[in-house]
Amino acid sequence: MTVTEPHRARGSRISPARPTMDDVAAVAGVSRGTVSRFLNGGHNVSRSAREAVERAIRKTGYVVNQHARSLVTQRAGSVAFILSEPQDRLFEDPNFNNLLRGCTQVLADHDITLLLTVAATDADRVRIGRWVTAGHVDGALLISNHLGSPLLGDLKERGLPVVVCGRPLGHERDVSYAAADDRDGARQMVEYLRSRGHRRIGIVTGPLDTSGGVDRLDGYRDVLGAADPALVVSGDYTQASGEAATAKLLDQAPDLDAIFVCSDLMAAGAVAALHRAGRRVPQDVAVGGFDDSKVATTTTPSLTTIRQPWMRLSAEMVRLLLARVDGEDPAAVLLPTELVVRDSA
């Protein structure tokens, strides 16, 4: 039961030769196959062998070499969470936090690690595309896909399982996605605003190269028809853009009595702009948000908004991704949204 320890120059002087499965097998007095079977579920391993292996692992401090394992299983055991946005957005927008938390949690249940990558620049996107397709991950969760961004096409072309958060404009048929029912959520909000007696209802949309942007605008139009163009302004989901868009709206349509702002963060900016213009919320102008994120409760007044089911969205995204990894065809999941009434409308 001698453990041979040949001197292996490992490219690093600092760590002593890392124990391999052969070392464990030698210490345990069994074959490498038995150690491997123990590690992979313990089927077909006798009680005595199991105990010997357990002891040997403890003694040697063995940790599996994931590269060797992945080389044969063709599985990495991790997936990428790709945020294709300027890095600041990650930190400013609480929605990403919600999604990240949900996905991490659901993946952990499958013992899969989530790797967060921020693709802020085009150079990033290239490097990440290469990295992701080099086998490092089994698939990718693509957050915040913009029409015309080449990343999705790249990943798809290279055969990497992908699921997009939100409807992937132009790829609805061949890419899996999970989305909240943005259009219906928008309808609910606008109908609610009308039911409260508002008649001049403006909208601050999201970016119109994303499904959240176009679908919520469509929902608004479902209720109000092709409204006065002066009532429609676009933002980019940041608080600053909500503030600027609202100022513009007040300028174009000073008589408006309500605004549907397509994200809570932008709605916080809208409230600030209204205050600055001397309009009371909700007495002079009612404000409806979208997301039901943390900022909806910290804003004064608290925001009436549309709840997105973040946890379910996360769970569905993960489920769809793992299905793709297992070879299933793409699928889409649409989740209902819900009106949450607070103080702003």
Add this chain to the structure above:
Amino acid sequence: MTVTEPHRARGSRISPARPTMDDVAAVAGVSRGTVSRFLNGGHNVSRSAREAVERAIRKTGYVVNQHARSLVTQRAGSVAFILSEPQDRLFEDPNFNNLLRGCTQVLADHDITLLLTVAATDADRVRIGRWVTAGHVDGALLISNHLGSPLLGDLKERGLPVVVCGRPLGHERDVSYAAADDRDGARQMVEYLRSRGHRRIGIVTGPLDTSGGVDRLDGYRDVLGAADPALVVSGDYTQASGEAATAKLLDQAPDLDAIFVCSDLMAAGAVAALHRAGRRVPQDVAVGGFDDSKVATTTTPSLTTIRQPWMRLSAEMVRLLLARVDGEDPAAVLLPTELVVRDSA
């Protein structure tokens, strides 16, 4: 020049068999070794061979299998950025954003991918410890290390190159770290407050199980001696804690005329608490922050603070980590800080 395409069940029906280096070699009419040499710098590859390989790679869509490569090179080509904090902190605290941006950028220059992992719970820490030591990464940047947290010890024990951001309490001799000179920064701020005529100077410290917590308090005491204990309160770097700590300070020492708040985010909370208590900043109570993060300029009044050299810190952390990966001994880098005067003091 026939390329054999055996049916390989790859655990995934969706992607066609991924081309290997052998496929490229066959298409190019050279040996696998030549393809590999081309990929790794192109030394000892003739012009004609190089061109044939380039063509073959384009034709086959070849991408290196990182697991196979790492198995032989014993290098992963990526490092982990481990945030050992509740996930919300990542999103609330702009300092992490600064560090993340800096490290990503510097690593990209070395063609190394940064993998962000959030170790929010103990279960996370275990899973990440295992993942990180399974060879997925060449080393780890440990952000925000708390005294007594087992993660650092675990990683060190398993021989993973690590560099800590800030002084790793209890591990100063055997772990690399890069830190701003917290103690001197605190001294500069407190001396500045005194030079402005303030005499009852309170402090809201960071967590006292971190170097930023204890070192800044030490700097404060360097200038003021063992001040009135009623003037010393601790926070946890969140804005909410800064607000609460300040309220407590006002309660314990209503006559104070200045507060050194050990992070800008907490300082923003302090300003809010002072406003609520009817104290004007800086006329009634001057407020000094720490970090010079984004919030220092968005707070009203803007914050007089101590600038941390985030970009240099990031660069030094990466340099130290790569040195460790190359087998060098641990080293520490201390970077100077600088007073930035704005409106709050």
Add this chain to the structure above:
DNA sequence: CTGAAAGCGCTTACAG
């Protein structure tokens, strides 16, 4: 400059 060969550390039929 080039190819043949050994080996990185695993998993998994296969035969017993």
Add this chain to the structure above:
DNA sequence: CTGAAAGCGCTTACAG
């Protein structure tokens, strides 16, 4: 239940 062996896709001396 167990071991011997093949093979995953690369890199890198080595010999030419």
